[in-house]
Amino acid sequence: MKIAQKVVTAVFAAATVFSVVGCAGTSTKEGTGEYVDDAVLTTKVKASIFNEPTLKTTEINVETFKGTVQLSGFVAQPGDITKAGEIARGVKGVKSVKNDIRVK
Incomplete structure (x- = not known):
């Protein structure tokens, strides 16, 4: 009887752990x-790129995640x-830059 109780307790504990892990954020x-x-x-x-006179800022999009x-x-x-890309990397707080700009 004690073995059955231990098995039920273990199954319940495992189910609880999997339920909590399933609720974790993505x-x-x-x-x-x-x-x-x-x-x-x-x-x-955007402001740094805008302040660079050689770049046409209206055709450069910036997104951050x-x-x-x-x-x-x-x-x-x-x-x-x-x-x-160099301008973006120079901004404080930027971790990395993915540069998908193309030549027109």
Whole structure:
């Protein structure tokens, strides 16, 4: 009888653990604080790119998720792709940059 009780207890404990693990958050969502931080980073990167006179900022899009900045859009010269990436990396708080800018 004691063995059966131990087995039932173990099964119950395992079910509880799996239920709690199933409720854990995913990394595809961000909290309010992270969202605000990302919005601030996006604004800082856009402002830095805007202040670079050689880049056409109206054709460069900036998005940020958990500190990773994604650049997309079009530029006139291949060197502008590198320049935009360098500017974004230079902004304080940027963890990494994914540069998807293309030459028009």
